[in-house]
Amino acid sequence: QSVLTQPPSVSGAPGQRVSISCTGSNSNIGAGYDVHWYQQLPGTAPKLLIYRNNNRPSGVPDRFSGSKSGTSASLAISGLQADDEADYYCQSYDSSLTDYVFGPGTKVTVL
Amino acid sequence: EVQLVQSGAEVKKPGESLKISCEASGYTFTSHWIGWVRQMPGKGLEWVGIIYPADSDTRYSPSFQGQVTISADKSIGTAYLQWSSLKASDTAMYYCVRLLEQWLVTWGQGTLVTVSS
Numbered sequence: 001q002s003v004l005t006q007p008p009s010v011s012g013a014p015g016q017r018v019s020i021s022c023t024g025s026n027s028n029i030g031a032g033y034d035v036h037w038y039q040q041l042p043g044t045a046p047k048l049l050i051y052r053n054n055n056r057p058s059g060v061p062d063r064f065s066g067s068k069s070g071t072s073a074s075l076a077i078s079g080l081q082a083d084d085e086a087d088y089y090c091q092s093y094d095s096s097l098t099d100y101v102f103g104p105g106t107k108v109t110v111l
Numbered sequence: 112e113v114q115l116v117q118s119g120a121e122v123k124k125p126g127e128s129l130k131i132s133c134e135a136s137g138y139t140f141t142s143h144w145i146g147w148v149r150q151m152p153g154k155g156l157e158w159v160g161i162i163y164p165a166d167s168d169t170r171y172s173p174s175f176q177g178q179v180t181i182s183a184d185k186s187i188g189t190a191y192l193q194w195s196s197l198k199a200s201d202t203a204m205y206y207c208v209r210l211l212e213q214w215l216v217t218w219g220q221g222t223l224v225t226v227s228s
Contacts, residue, residue, distance in 0.1 A: 002155075036214040038156075045206055045221050046148075046156065051214040089156055093213055099172050100213070105155040 003028060003094055004103035011109040017078040020106045022090030023071065028101060030071035033093040037066055037075045040087045040105075049088070050075060082110050113137035115145075115207050115219035122225045123197050130193035131222045133207030140188040141165035144210040147181060147192045150221075151203040161210065162190060197226045 005023045012018040022035060029035055037050040048057050050066035053073060063079045073092075077084055090103040118132040135145065146161035160171035164183040171181070183190045190207055202225050209217035 034213060038215070045218045046215075047218065048214060048216055051216070052212075057216070087155075091156075091214070097173070100158045100161075102156045102158065 002104045003097065003101050004090055004092060006088075006090060006103040006106045008104070009107045009109060011111055012080045013111045014080055014082065016080050017076060018080060018108060019077075020075045020088055020090075020108070022073045022075070022092075022103050024073075024092060024094075025071055027096040028071075028092045028094040029068065029073060031095055033095070035066070035068050035073035036091045037064075038089045038091065040089065041083075042086070046089065077108070080108075080110055084108055085110050113209065113217050115209060115217055117205075117207055117219040117222045120223040120225070122227070124228055125197055125199055125226055127197050127226075128193070128195050129197055129224065130191050131205060131224065133190045133192075133219050135188045135190070135209065138209070140183075141185050145183065145190045146208050146210060146215070147179075147190075148206045148208055148215070149175075149203045150206065159192065159205070164188075164190065197224075199226050199228075202226050 034052045038046040039049045040046040053068040054066040065076045087105045089105045094101045114136045116134045141164045144161045147159035149157045158172040159175045160181045162169045162181045164185045180193045204221045207219040208215040
């Protein structure tokens with residue numbers, strides 16, 4: 001049971017915008033710890049997508065954006081493309097567990 | 112180019128020991144925490160633990176404390192994850208990762224560990 005919650009799946013048509021939530025508590029996101037996002041394409045290793053809530057590493061398209069407010073964070077994908085089909089994980093730090101934590105992951109399906 | 116290259120897939124029997132490796136290149140090995148992440152078949156990502164190669168300071172996620180050992184050899188820029196007695200429940204893909212502050216900036220390609228009698 002993860003301390004971060006994500007919807008199991010989201011879907012959208014090509015070109016649409018989808019959003020994935022990552023909800024935590026006052027011992028992780030709400031305590032001010034940053035949220036980071038990873039994309040895992042089928043059969044591959046995860047890749048860093050967003051770091052420190054809303055920063056994109058070099059090479060990540062600006063269709064991907066992140067935000068954080070209170071005890072939650074969100075990843076938005078605009079202009080959805082077929083090759084965005086993947087699992088997306090949020091990650092933060094929890095002061096009660098004194099450990100890094102992942103969300104359970106969200107599968108994005110392009111209809 | 113920063114790279115983490117992991118050792119190949121392993122098939123082991125319950126009770127056997129195993130040590131998998133992660134060779135780092137393209138950056139100063141002793142300047143960044145390096146860690147391990149487990150992904151069981153069809154499941155999500157789980158923290159195993161991290162090590163700071165400069166002084167071998169090691170932190171384990173509570174679920175993995177006492178179950179695995181993380182180590183690093185800074186003379187050859189390589190980190191390790193080892194088990195003394197494997198269980199079927201250790202079957203998973205294991206990724207090594209390089210941390211930058213609190214995010215995982217670089218991932219290895221993964222090492223699949225299969226434990227079966």
